[in-house]
Structures are given as structure tokens and as C-alpha cells.
Amino acid sequence: MRTFFPSESCKATKLKAVNPQSWIQAERGTFSKFASKSPSSIESLIKVREPPIVPFFKPVDYVEILAHIHEELESCSLEERSNLYLLQYQVFRGLGEDKLMRRSLRAAWLKASNVYEKLIFGAWLKYERQGAEIISELLSSCGRCATEFGIIDVASELHANESPRFRGIDMLSDNHISRIVSFQIGLEKIVCDRQKFAGLSIPFHAMLYGCFVESSFEDINLSENNISPSGMRLIGDFCITGSLNEAPSSLLLEILVFANKFCCESLKDACDRKLASLVSSRQDAVELMECAIEENSPVLAASCLQVFLHELPDSLNDCQVFELLSNASRQHRSIMIGPALFSFYSLLSEVAINTDPRSE
Structure with missing residues (x-):
């Protein structure tokens, strides 16, 4: 019992x-x-285990989604290919296929339709290969990944025809108008060729050859426009030679603001490219990125962005960089990253989560 x-x-x-x-x-x-x-x-x-976080894209039917991506790649435009390769990368990541993941990233880099995608996917390849020093050294020795890891000449990638230039308006022939004009900056006078200077922009053409009283003046005071005598002298030389001589970044920034204010597109483009070549450190990139956003300078912004991407994941731990990238408005993002917003923030999200799963 x-x-x-x-x-x-x-x-x-x-x-x-x-x-x-x-x-x-x-x-x-x-x-x-x-x-x-x-x-x-x-x-x-309490013995209940927390559910694991799976930050990978895992479709129900891998074969179907991969076949669909392949079909899309056959018929899509060149601008859409890199994003499709990025989707393919995410599918292979869910499968744990490291070799196929990197192949998709490399294809996205090769098929990049603009310099921003080249910067992003090149940096992504560099980030994915971190920790594989031996393989990287072997590939670098044969020159295979040097272009992926190296710095891109952004100025040569963003051609001048992407920045519209003022090509001048037929100058009025008037014997009473002097061919020489002097701009007074403080106590100094800078002598310039009137016709060449008028060719910088429509506003200057209107001032020097239009119905404004300055068109009959030989001396014009520009002291109230935040331009120094050295800057105006450099602008006068640019009118004749079409290029900017060696100048410190502070003077180039001054000229950039002046060119943007008076719609001098050719001068602004030359200044933009000159400043872009001077970006050498993360601090330079932070300071110049703020100016590039303010003055809408795409070449300078892309050069600064390249520094941030090249130093991932360390650059995301920099408070200044984090503020720039996370608090940018829609207009500022378009200047910094152009049309590659999705791939850019996909990369940043992956780097941030890998560093800290609780990252926002």
C-alpha cells in the first residue's frame, strides 16, 4: 500500500x-x-536563460531569396547593384558563410556607382578582415587588396563637371570702363583684372559691368566681407592662373566662405579640392567636416568621411565623430554621404553592435 x-x-x-x-x-x-x-x-x-540575440538576416527560404537576388542583379541598373550585393552579404552572414560574405562585399565594392560607395565598401572589407593579418599581408604583397585598404583620391573621383562652374558672360565693351579694378581691404588695395574678376560669378559680373554704381568705380571697398588682403590677393591670382597657390588651410577656409557667399563656383571648387588634400588626421577631418557641411563642399566632406571610415571602429568611440554622424540633419547627411546613406549606416550599425550589443 x-x-x-x-x-x-x-x-x-x-x-x-x-x-x-x-x-x-x-x-x-x-x-x-x-x-x-x-x-x-x-x-x-531563477534558472531561465535569456534568449540569444541573433542580429542576422535569416529568411525562411534561403534558396528562394538568393535566386531572387540573382535575378535582380541580371536586370537592375548599375546604381542598384551595390545594395543588392549588400543584401546578398546579409543572407550569407545568416548562413555563416564567411568566404561568400566577403565575395559579396568585394562585388559591391567593384560595382560601386559613386565614390561614396567605394569608400564605404572598401572600409567594410578592411573591417571584415581585421584579425586576419597573415591573409591580409599575403594579399597586400600581390597588390590585390592594396586599393581596398588604401586611401582613395576623392578629388579625382568627384569630377569637376559634378560641380557647376560659371563660365562667364560676354563682357560689355565700354571704353569708359577701366580694365583694372582695385579692391580695398582695410588699409590695403589689391589690384585685379576687372574682366577676369567679373568672370568669377554672376554677382561680380553684375557689380563690375552691370547697372550698379561700382561698375564706374576703379576702387571698390570690400572690407566688410570677412576677407583678408592675403585672401583677396590669392583670389586675384586665381582669376588669372585658374589655380590656387600654396596657402594655409585657414586662408583657404576664408576663401571658401567668400566664394560660397558670392557664388564663385570655379573658385569654390578649387578651394574645396585644395582643402580636401590637406585632411591628414581625425581631428583635421572633424574640424573640416563642419566647414564642409556649412559651405556645401562635397569633395572636402568625402575626404573627411574617408578618414572616419578608415579608422573604424576607433573613430566611433570619438565623441566628436559620433556627434557629427548621429545628429546630422537630412541635408547634412546628403552632403557627407551623398546617395549611399543605406550602406553607410548599415556599416556603422554592424560596427557599433559588434563593439557593444547595447549600442544605440
């Missing part, structure tokens, strides 16, 4: 019915027993 013993709950119910005071004291004892334990010891009693 089996003997049955009353359970704890049955005993508690019986005690409560017979002697309520004893039941209350027993319950208080139980509560005080658990209350005396530390939170860590209470948590150790």
Missing part, C-alpha cells in the same frame, strides 16, 4: 483554516527568509 503525504500547500491551507494567527506568522517567516537574501542570490534561483 502506498502512503500519501500532504503537500506543503495542503498543510498551509489546513493551518490557515485551523489557526489563522499561526498561518500569518508562518507566512511572515517565509517572507523574511527571502527578504534576508541579497538580490544576486535571488536571481540565482
Whole structure:
């Protein structure tokens, strides 16, 4: 014969019915027993494991989605290919196929339709190969990945025809208008060729050859336009030679602001490219990126972006870089990253999550 013993709950119910005071004291004892334990010891009693985070794209049917991507690659435009290769990369990541992942990234880099995608996917390849120093050295020795890891000449990639230039308007032939004009900056006078200077922009053409009173002046005061005598002298030389001589970045920034203010597109483009060649460190990139956004300078912005991408993941730990990339408005993002927003933030998200899964 089996003997049955009353359970704890049955005993508690019986005690409560017979002697309520004893039941209350027993319950208080139980509560005080658990209350005396530390939170860590209470948590150790809970044996439920937290569900793992799987940050990979895992479609239900891998074959179907890969076949669909392949069909799209056969018929899509050149501008869409890199994003399709990025989707293919995410599928292979869900499968854990490292070699196929890198092949998709390399294809995205090779099929990049603009310099921004080249920068992003080149940096992504560099980031994916971190920790594989031996393989990287072997590939670098044969020149295979030097272009992926190296710095791109952004100025040569963003051609001049992407920045519209003022090509001048037929100058009025008037014998009474002097061919020489002097711009007074403070106490100094900078002599310039009137026709060449008027060719910088429509506003200057209107001022020097239009119906403004300055068209009859030989001396024009420009002291209130935040341009120094050295800057104006450099602009006068640019009007004749079409190029900017060696100048410090502070003077080039001054000329860039002046050119943007008076719509001097050729001068602005030359200044933009000159400043882009001077970006050599992360701090330079932070300071010049702010100016590039303010003055809408795409070449300078892309050069600064390249520095941030080349130093991933360390650059994301820089508070200044983080503020620039996370708090940028829609217009500022278009200047910094152009049309490659999706791939750019896909890369940043992956780097941030790999560094800290709780990253925002």
C-alpha cells in the first residue's frame, strides 16, 4: 500500500483554516527568509536563460531569396547593384558563410556607382578582415587588396563637371570702363583684372559691368566681407592662373566662405579640392567636416568621411565623430554621404553592435 503525504500547500491551507494567527506568522517567516537574501542570490534561483540575440538576416527560404537576388542583379541598373550585393552579404552572414560574405562585399565594392560607395565598401572589407593579418599581408604583397585598404583620391573621383562652374558672360565693351579694378581691404588695395574678376560669378559680373554704381568705380571697398588682403590677393591670382597657390588651410577656409557667399563656383571648387588634400588626421577631418557641411563642399566632406571610415571602429568611440554622424540633419547627411546613406549606416550599425550589443 502506498502512503500519501500532504503537500506543503495542503498543510498551509489546513493551518490557515485551523489557526489563522499561526498561518500569518508562518507566512511572515517565509517572507523574511527571502527578504534576508541579497538580490544576486535571488536571481540565482531563477534558472531561465535569456534568449540569444541573433542580429542576422535569416529568411525562411534561403534558396528562394538568393535566386531572387540573382535575378535582380541580371536586370537592375548599375546604381542598384551595390545594395543588392549588400543584401546578398546579409543572407550569407545568416548562413555563416564567411568566404561568400566577403565575395559579396568585394562585388559591391567593384560595382560601386559613386565614390561614396567605394569608400564605404572598401572600409567594410578592411573591417571584415581585421584579425586576419597573415591573409591580409599575403594579399597586400600581390597588390590585390592594396586599393581596398588604401586611401582613395576623392578629388579625382568627384569630377569637376559634378560641380557647376560659371563660365562667364560676354563682357560689355565700354571704353569708359577701366580694365583694372582695385579692391580695398582695410588699409590695403589689391589690384585685379576687372574682366577676369567679373568672370568669377554672376554677382561680380553684375557689380563690375552691370547697372550698379561700382561698375564706374576703379576702387571698390570690400572690407566688410570677412576677407583678408592675403585672401583677396590669392583670389586675384586665381582669376588669372585658374589655380590656387600654396596657402594655409585657414586662408583657404576664408576663401571658401567668400566664394560660397558670392557664388564663385570655379573658385569654390578649387578651394574645396585644395582643402580636401590637406585632411591628414581625425581631428583635421572633424574640424573640416563642419566647414564642409556649412559651405556645401562635397569633395572636402568625402575626404573627411574617408578618414572616419578608415579608422573604424576607433573613430566611433570619438565623441566628436559620433556627434557629427548621429545628429546630422537630412541635408547634412546628403552632403557627407551623398546617395549611399543605406550602406553607410548599415556599416556603422554592424560596427557599433559588434563593439557593444547595447549600442544605440
